[in-house]
Amino acid sequence: MKYIESTKLLSWNRWDIIIKYYSVYVYLLYQGNPPKWILNLYSDHILVLNGGKEEKTVFQPNSKDSVNHFIQDFNKLISSILSNGFNVQHNIPITHKGTILNGGHRIAISSALNLSI
Helix, strand or coil: CCCCEHHHHCCHHHHHHHHHHHHHHHHHHCCCCCCHHHHHHHHHHHHHHHCCCECCCCCCCCCECCHHHHHHHHHHHHHHHHHHCCCCCCCCCECCCCCECCCHHHHHHHHHCCCEC
16 A cells, blocks of 8 residues: 555545535634534535435445535544544545545545645
8 A cells, every 4th residue: 555645636626625625624723613604615515516415335335315414424534533543444546547536535634634645
């Protein structure tokens, strides 16, 4: 397994990760109680990406059926990575051309915390 600075995975073609990164930054700035405007930005980007729903896949062990579910899971993931660091058992699948297949939330959190993944 190869480690990489998570910020090197931020790119123009994954604009969603930039929004997630900014959401983590504000979440940390407001000590886990982010203002409504950042929750609205995060919620709107999830609705644009997938309508607030995500099916269970080989990369995604749990399905999500609402934006609130995304927010709850994102907050839990932020807390987990803050407490335990990046879990290498949940690697980020990337194609040989560098396309990120899954893990945008983990990349955003790790980038905001300046962690290698």
